Amino acid sequence: MEDYLLNQSWGLMLHHFHDDINHKKGQGSIDANLFKKLLGYVSEKYNLVNADQFLIKHQKGSLTNEVCITLDDSLKCQYDVALPILKKMGVSAFFFVYTNAFKTNPESLEFYRDFRNNYFDNIENFYLEFFKIFMKTNKKDFKIYKESYPENYLNNFPFYTENDRKFRFVRDKVLGHAKYCQIMDKLLEEKNYCKSDNKDKLFMSMDNLKDISDYGHIVGLHSTSHPTCIDEMSYSSQLQEYRENYNFVYSVTNKKPISMSHPCGKYNKSTISILHELGIKLGFRSSISKDFKRSNLEVPREDHSNLIKKFKLI
């Protein structure tokens, strides 16, 4: 079968890394060795180029089969684990950062992930605790869940377990964001997990970001608050999300940002016109598909986990 990744240009999408010191292994995280191995394979099989070359060719409209490296979400583990490998291999990458990660109280998403990875032996134990609190504190919603959970929910994703599907249904369809956070925060409190104690372990500092830019990597936009569904927000809220993020990146790096990636891969027509207005020239999606008709702000990406599977690296 022909490798569809050979005949198009795309970004390699990376998020979490682990080591033996500060960053514990979690769902989808990779260590320095595997990252090195992965980059070796990518540069052997595909046309891996530096971020600035990718950007220049993109602006000239002359990309054919180039591949670049992208890292999302302003994570400290990228600075600690991935950056030294990039340096060793002499490759520059895109870092897409959201502003609130650098503020005193970042969004809870990363804290919840860290909590799940460090306070439970496995994900099933986490689900057990989560549903216990849910049943106790949100009786009405629990009844709704019991009465309305469709047995075939998400069963087109065969890798999800029964509890994965139930949890996602409760989180996304029954509780919604605010009530979900309430339950999670209660769980954090019960186990004495303190967000502020873990902030510097999870997120880069502004100095880190300045280093990244000074080392020759490209820093781009990823919104202010990292909404999970920015495509459902109004034009003015989206404008605020990206304008603030633009000013933040510009003030830290002293370079006008011209690239970005869409948080959770979500966007709509308003997003695209806002990004054009801000002078953004290159945007990345979070998925890849053979027949997708791309625009300058919709360049596809392949998740590292798919390539690791494809090359049988673990």
Ligand SMILES: [Zn+2]
């Ligand atoms: Zn993101």
